[in-house]
Amino acid sequence: MNASAPSQLELEYQAILQNAWVGILLTRRRVVEHCNPRAAELFGWPQGELIGQPASVLYFSESDYADMGQQASHLLGAGQLFEQERLMRKRDGSAVHCHLRAKPINPANSADGTIWILEDIGERKRSESQLRRLLLQQQAILENASVGILFTCDGLIQHCNPRFEDLLGYAPGELLGNSAEVFFSSPDDYQHFGLAIGSRLAAGERIDIEWRNRRRDGSLVWFRHLARALPQAGEEKITIWISDDISQRKAVEHELANAHAELERRAHFLAYHDALTGLPNRLLLQDRLQLALAHAEREHQHLALLCLDLDNFKHINDTLGHATGDVLLQQVTQRLLGCLRDTDTLSRQGGDEFIVLLTHLGDQHATLAVLGKITACMQAPFVLDPHELVLSFSIGVALFPNDGRDFDTLLRKADMAMYRAKESGRNSHHFFNEDMGQQAGEHLRLRSGLRRALEQGELQLHYQPQFDLRSGALVGAEALLRWQHPEQGLIAPARFIPVAEESGLIVPIGAWVIEEVCRQGRTWLDAGHPPLLLAVNLSAVQFKRGDLEDTLRRALQHSGLPAHQLELELTESLLLHNTHAMLDLVRRLKRMGVKLAIDDFGTGYSSLSYLKRFEVDKLKIDQTFVRDLLTDPDDAAIVRAIIQMAASLGLRTVAEGVETAAVAERIAALGCDEAQGYHYARPMPAAAFTDFLQRTAKIRPNSS
């Protein structure tokens, strides 16, 4: 180096050396003659100390140095660039990964030295190996994943794992370069898919979608795709897909959905149909009627709603059993369906009640034709092995538009007409008329009033005395129910008992009667009056639905009235329900010690056998025979026959409705045991009866 001031060139050369980001070394005769700060820094030497060191300090060993020298010498000797990546030694013994380039200053004279340019490539090497590792890992993931993995770029398949090919039935590599459209069922389907996810993918959303894709062989397969656009993809739109075959799950889901739909269909059927006959129930009928009404309104047509009720079905059910009853209802259903058109609706409302909706009726007379058909088809006996039954039924008819314009009104009116048909005898039908409506209104008012009557103590008992015709002694009294209505005054039982029976209210009312009679009987006994036989009327409904046995036992126990002072009056028709259960119940009641009388005897289907079977004590001869006893020879003959038959069976007789002394005399002469009627006394409230008891311990039957 020249001691004089440095030239411009030297200054520039120095500046380059000082600031270069690569290390620059000059070696001459294997010694570091010069180095820039970066080279010293690279090898961890202070710049001044590195200068003058043998170049071999930068290598791990002499042989390492010799090895490099050997590789470099012939190139350098030829004046060419020697370039190599090599691990070199830092001052502290650690390694630095260098990229080195060397060039002789003067190829003709190696003694002029060599320039070395050194770059630390450790960082780059580390990144490269990391990248390699990552690639290997990625490869391992791709190759071993149990899900399909796919990379697409602008819709073209760039790369996918073997599992993806496998799921779609492609050979390795076969998919590459294809459009993703190949695994969609059609171009339209692919487009549809694109529409479903395209904008979301572009917005960076993670897509989770289930789609039916196509295998190589054309078969379809359900996939779940998780997809996302890769963020670093730059201009290219690379998307990664993780896809799995969910066909099995879909199949199970499908089966479940089918099972569910089937269940719903069944539930729907049950909700709208009657389980026994499969006929539409009330809900479906209502629905159909509403549609039919709208149609009939538009087309100016008539509709008819028929309420059809089988007579005596309850009796058939009780005697032949419910299973037989069910078969009968099914047979009835089939026959009725045979009489109707497809556009009509037959519906079962439960029990033995059917409703028929007749549509498209040109005029009202068309209904008569259908009624005729129904009557004809129901005439032949029903065969229920081993029984053959001939059924009768009652039909009530309400017509649209005359009788009503909605379901409830038409049904209510058809129902009223059906009850009227029932009253007028078997196998009959009745069309609704307005009188029935008024009666039904009265019926409803009575029904709600009765409930209140029982709660608010508006019911009372009147007592009508009964006398022994031979001794003239007062032997008993019949308790008769009265309703002291707050506005209407005293209401007779003939008006409200049928309502109480039909609504079931007769059960609590009947229980109240029994308790009240027992309590009153005990009061008279305690007051010192001679024991009287007190008769109460029982309704058939109390036998079927009530808790009669318990009610009686409780009333007798609570009051302390001796059971033999209580007489139960049953109607003949009640005994006709000659079932085991009924017989059993009556026998249990009798075992308690109470007496049994048959009311209105002679008006029903008298049979000697059931009088014995039910252990009857007394027959009450109906007042219709007694009233005309003196004028009508037939009635006289009947009364005589009843008295004789009773005597032969050892039963007592009591004549009801004795209104005159002449009748009283006549029945006494015929041998009747007891009598009751206006001739002796009218039914009277308990207080009046107490007075009566005090005044008349004994009345001569013929004295008025």
Ligand SMILES: Nc1nc2c(ncn2[C@@H]2O[C@@H]3COP(=O)(O)O[C@H]4[C@@H](O)[C@H](n5cnc6c(=O)[nH]c(N)nc65)O[C@@H]4COP(=O)(O)O[C@H]3[C@H]2O)c(=O)[nH]1
């Ligand atoms: N024309 C005329 N009638 C006479 C004469 N003597 C008595 N009567 C009436 O004849 C009916 C006799 O009662 P029933 O045949 O058991 O007929 C009773 C009975 O079936 C029923 N009934 C009354 N109270 C009860 C009750 O507590 N429970 C039940 N289930 N039914 C009752 O109501 C029916 C009518 O009772 P009532 O109106 O009190 O009518 C009573 C009585 O007042 C007479 O000389 N001439």
